[in-house]
Amino acid sequence: MLHLIAVICILSAPVYSDSGSHSLWVFATFLTGDVSVPFPEFTAVVSLDDIVIGHYDSDESRFVQKTQDDSVNVTEQLTISTVCKGIHEGMKTKAYYLIDYFNYTIGLHVQQRLVGCELHRHEPGKMMTLEAFNGESGFERHYEIQGDQHTQWKWPVIKSRAQLEYDAWLYAHFYRPLCISQLKKYLKKEKKRVTARVKPxxxxxxxxxxxxxxxxxxxxxxxxxxxxxxxxxxxxxxxxxxxxxxxxxxxxxxxxxxxxxxxxxxxxxxxxxxxxxxxxxxxxxxxxxxxxxxxxxxxxxxxxxxxxxLLLLCAFGALASFKIWRKMYKPASQQVSYIPTSEADET
Structure with a gap:
């Protein structure tokens, strides 16, 4: 569980969205080894900014939507489910390879991935993927707004050059446009929630x-x-x-x-x-x-x-002024004239 907590801290840090931008993220976790906790082997949470849109796990094998919109788009669910299944298989392959490479034997092993894209004032922004294994980051990929793509490996590369080039092309021409289109759809559905402002x-x-x-x-x-x-x-x-x-x-x-x-x-x-x-x-x-x-x-x-x-001082000042005004300008019906007893008897 310590590995799990460490990885969550590592992968959660980059998630950012300012007043003019919004982001869609998939946070995926693959567990293997001595799993003593009742978790599915693979889980993925989809978030719009910091609002959970839905989740997917390997037990149910389908995307479950959690939005304020009750309507269910079957095509949308199938699309996200297919993407999550692909992430699951890819993470499983990489996790088993890293377990063998680092000669891990016993214990819980956690492979996690954060992937998402951004919109900057309604224009497509960058896309990013971060991966960590047992609490240590080992892979980063950034696709910038200008179209530049940067990939950084800390782990051993397990694919051929041709496979890596195909992955880079797929990332830029399939996954990024798909992510941007889904982000726009969810922004339209959840506009009130993502634009909410509550003062600290x-x-x-x-x-x-x-x-x-x-x-x-x-x-x-x-x-x-x-x-x-x-x-x-x-x-x-x-x-x-x-x-x-x-x-x-x-x-x-x-x-x-x-x-x-x-x-x-x-x-x-x-x-x-x-x-x-x-x-x-x-x-x-x-x-x-x-x-x-x-x-x-x-x-x-x-x-x-x-x-x-300052507000308290103004309130006290206004209250004092009101009391003085009320004392000086009492209604005639509330004013009492005092007549001495002797004068009253004479009349």
Whole structure:
């Protein structure tokens, strides 16, 4: 399972889509050896950006669609199923060859592949394939927008020159156009979901160590969509050295949004130096970046974002003004005239 986790981290990193681009990816896994977990030998997940479109596995041998569109396109299902079957056979052949080449004998062996394409502002973009075996990447292929194709091998090449040339031609003239056409279809179906924007909530957490005097400051951005976010810790307006920053992994929430946190430890001496610290976030849902000023100290403090503080001050000001106006301009029906008792008796 450690191999599986490592490979997922390796292959998931390149998946990216900015505000003007979208991508379609197939993430495939082939398992062999001592498989003690109840997984199919081969599985493939198809995703539009970070939305799961459907899945395929070797037990069912068919593509199962998972979209908001209830209609089932039989031709589309057969096409994707055929592609997944081809990926399955290719990965199986390569996995067995690598097991023999590296002289592996026992244990679970994991062969995984990430392949996909991109659209940049409705124009075909690059296509990419990455492969890893037992936690180590060994093959990359990139087909750029300009038509240039680059292939990098770390593993031994098991095909003839003619076979490699045919694979390269097939990649450029069949798989890439097929991927682009499927990407356009799913974009049309899932337009509302892929264009959704949810703003992040930003929070600062401080934890003090009474023994060492060290304060750990954590910036947490959560509840945002899409997944791409820039979360930065600044000291005196400059990014803190990445070697000191802990965390930074993108994690899913249960509601389809995402979260990310980054932390830094500040010594007692750094706290006395009175540096200014800031947690800043840049996200597609925000018109401007979101900042929180941090004042680290030995005791936890509540930090309020400057925008929220301004809104609170405006609210209190408006409430005070309303009370003064109400006091000065009471309706006549609510005004009471006081007449002394003696004067009332005289009348």
């Amino acid at each position: 909530r930003l929070r600062v957490i401080e934890q003090s160590n009474s023994d060492t005097g060290v304060v750990q400051v954590t910036c947490l951005a959560t509840g945002f969509y899409p997944r791409h976010i820039n979360l930065t810790l600044l000291r005196d307006g400059q990014p803190i050295n990445e070697e000191r920053v802990m965390g930074g992994e993108l994690l899913p929430n249960g509601d389809g949004t995402y979260q990310m946190r980054k932390s830094v430890e500040l010594s007692a001496e750094e706290q006395r130096e009175k540096h200014s610290y800031t947690c800043t976030v840049i996200h597609l849902s925000l018109d401007n970046k979101l900042d929180i000023s941090i004042e680290p100290g030995p005791d936890p403090v509540i930090v309020i974002p400057s925008v929220l503080l």
